[in-house]
Amino acid sequence: MKMKIKKRITFLLMVAVFTLLASMNASAKTHRETKGVPFWSWNEYHVYSGPASGISKVKSSNKKVAAVATRKGGTGVEVYLKLKKPGTTNLSYNLKKKGKTVTYKIKLNIYKNPFKTLKVGNTNYKSQFSNGDYSTLMKGRGKVKIKLRKGWKVKSIKVQEGGKWRKLKKGEKVDIENKHSLRITLKNTKDRFTTEFWIWGGGF
Secondary structure (H helix, E strand, O other), rough: OHHHHHHEEEEHHHHHHHHHHHHHHHEEEEEEEEEEOOOOOOOEEEEEOHHHHHHEEEEEOOOOOOEEEEEOOOEEEEEEEEEEEEEEEEEEEEEEEOOOOEEEEEEEEOOOOOOEEEEEEOOOOOOOOOOOOOOOOOEEEEEEEEOOOOOOOEEEEEEOOOEEEEEEOOOOOEEEOOEEEEEEEEOOOOOOOOOEEEEEEOOO
16 A cells, blocks of 8 residues: 555656646747857947846856947846957847747857958959948949958859849959949858848949
8 A cells, every 4th residue: 555655656746847847848948049240340249128127147158259238228228248359159148038938049250351352353342341241332343353261151142233133153244333233142161150241333
């Protein structure tokens, strides 16, 4: 009789534990991703805006690259990262959504201008991308010449003509001033994210 009671108690305890674990898994989720963040002049990465109670446990693993900062906004708070220099950091925080807690774990690759050389004919576009992802410098006629920093590769180059985008042909000459725009897609080979850069010209 005592043995049956012990087995029943053990069974009930196991059911309670599994029920607790199931409820924890239902109420707490983890979101993981890798992002590329450009290191531009404003040097901030937005994390959250809203009630202070909606976010907690905000951490940056590499404070020399990016440090957590806050600003009060009305009745709420804005949480952001102050970007200090190019590099990598792991951002983590908890966010409440409809009564459930979601844990975010985001690897941030904070990169500087990936171009070593970017020319259209004799016109140099490299400096155009030190503080942005697009250029409206409507100059340059000729072939597109690109050299990248280590850790990057060209995924695609597309040219816009007549309102339509198509793949740029090898050795093709373009006319940014009068009729073409370019969309250059780069891939970071280490963290495997992609980013786009635009040269808006006469075809815009």
